[in-house]
Amino acid sequence: MIALPADPMLPRLFDVLKVKRELADTFTLELKSDGGGFGFQAGQFNMLYAFGAGEVPISISGDPGKPGTLVHTIRAVGAVTEAMGRLKPGDTLGVRGPYGTPWPVEQAFGDDLVIVAGGVGLAPLRPAIYQALANREKFGRVSILYGARSPEDILFRKELEQWRGRFDLEVLVTVDRVSGNWGGNVGVVTKLVAKAGFDPMDTTAFVCGPEVMMRFAVDSLEKRGVSTDKIHVSMERNMKCGLGVCGHCQWGPHFVCRDGPVFHFDEIAGLFSVREL
């Protein structure tokens, strides 16, 4: 008889250190555990449990090089995430993870790196951006292409502005709709793909955002000549266990929680266009 492992459905308890309001409905929690740090890879997610309210999958938005604290950026869209929005420093949050596949940052060394993000999809990509910047010399050009709904919905705005101030980084931001003062781009994020300065022959692309946006973004990348075996996307499905055992996040043969969320586009090209799969 083999020794049974600890129950993977039991969360580890973390204290809320800081709450940062990002947007009207989006906030970032910085968490710390007595039990030490939290190692993870860019692109992975955790199951976060709010006492009595429930558990939701949330990608990690912090720096993988700083595992001392755990950072999650959460958009309040339901009862559980709204309960998380009411947390204050000192409160407790249950954490299970990290789960899922990472952005293959190291595999992209030697290439130009293009990050295409839409809306709150920038959050799961931020750890990859941190990691790329920590290894900046290992890449050719690095471009961050970000689309948001409106100027008021631009996530991590200060950081994007800082990044844009660097000489070794191209940051293009566009918004879908504007009324009033905005000197920046208006239009969908896919337009930025045509503008960005990267060499499609040697480019790795990471794409995260709503599914329709990702389909079009991949399409624009392909049109520019980026090879589909160098495009990676992060999928969203109804992850409930994170372990490939509750069934909810199935997408074709994949458990998105275990085989994803980050997929090599080639793996899933055939699934991407199937409705209601």
Add this chain to the structure above:
Amino acid sequence: MAPNIGSKVILDRSGLDRLIADLRGRGYRVIGPVLADSAVIYDEIQSAADLPAGCRDDSEAGTYRLDQTGEPWLFGYTLGVQGWKRHLYPPRQRLFRAERGERGFRLLDDQEVEAPLALLGVRACELAAIQVLDGVFDHEGFTEPGYLRRRQNAFIVAVECGHAAATCFCASADTGPAVGQGYDLRLNEIAGQGNWLFVAEAGSEKGLAVLAELPSRPASPDQIAAAAAQPQQAASQQSRQLKDDAARVLAVSTESPYWDKVAERCLTCGNCTMVCPTCFCTSVEDVTDLAGDIAERWRRWDSCFTLDYSYIHGGNVRSKAASRYRQWITHKLATWHHQFGRSGCVGCGRCIAWCPVGIDITAEVRALADAERGR
């Protein structure tokens, strides 16, 4: 003479009683077939008197009825309504309890200790189903400790089928009717010509230890032959067949217009998933006491036929019945291979019998294949 693993001995009726008593004496909770609401279900039994004597089930697409034959068979039925999953992976399991503190909350360590299970009357397809679940709950570095604990501690008494229901198709699913490996004890119930006895065989050391304590005598060549003939007869009675190339058919049928045809009949009630011995999907529910001081998380069986199952922010991925039926059958027969290296269907036929509109998984695969060829 004490029996060895693989040697066949005879237990008579009192021997079966002794077996149940012995298992109970060893601390097992013995689960076996019992009669409830005009159906055979698997529940706790105290003695052989609890078994459904003389019952025979008659299943067809959308139909299940239990007849009283007056014959002495204790295992004359083919299958219980639900499989053993109900006991190895119960429909509701508490994951944890947590208590609100002054600041935050803490987890309470108060999981109950469960008695080990002895499963009496496991059919070949059901043993295969348990092995399918073993693959689900222990794969690629992931293990589900609750299931594994129950499974490791379980004592399995398999009983081979001597006849098949009309919904059975285990022979074509390659899981039965002969009971292969993985049992502790295997029984064949032989009745007729004034005889009524069990041919018994141990399949493990654990089984041998139990069998050695029971009053038994070596089986005669005739008795051994009678036992061996049972699964052959059950196989010959099966008319339904699952196509060999079911996985391929489903792999190429993703966009088949035929799904809309199934959806015209499918009520998306989820019965098939509730009676399927390998469907493993669960959801988690959160409950709190009225004061909000104690919170619990419960895992409960879920079904891919519910709308909520595929919910993501903004809506449900599979809004149409056609998409949900496609998900279920494709997963069961095709993508299961990718995930767990085998089919998720063991050919028990429960989904056929318990579908209120009689949708037949074997017929749907054939129809999809026909639709595919017709294009």
Add this chain to the structure above:
Amino acid sequence: MVQIDDLGRIIDEHPFFRGIDAKLRALLVGCAANERVEAGKYLFRQGAPADSFYLVRHGSLAIETHAPGRPVITVESVGEGEIIGWSWLVAPYRWTFDARAVTLLRVLSFDATCLRGKMDADPVLGYEVLRRFVPVMGQRLAATRLQLLDLYGKQKG
């Protein structure tokens, strides 16, 4: 005064006309002129005659419209390397939006009457110009459809 040669070079270097045949380019040069627009000024106004189109050489502009009681609505922004204006191709040749310079804008403008005349007279030129316009129109249409989906908005659920 900008020389004809310079206009030809600008046409050559702009992505929109990249690789165009020298003979056709010479025809284009005859209708082209360099312009600059100060930030905040309009390149054209909704409803006005669409008598030109523009290659954006430098800077960016906003395609705008307005509605009573609402701040100005920006539909799309257009920048360096892109073109602006295709109302000149469709009768009755009136602009359907406002175009306002967001930054200092340098454009190469083409006189619509001049160009339409040459395109009518020389179908090879006509085809070449339309062939380059259609993908731009297609991309703008696809982008507009995507925008309409309000991808990042909170959905009812």
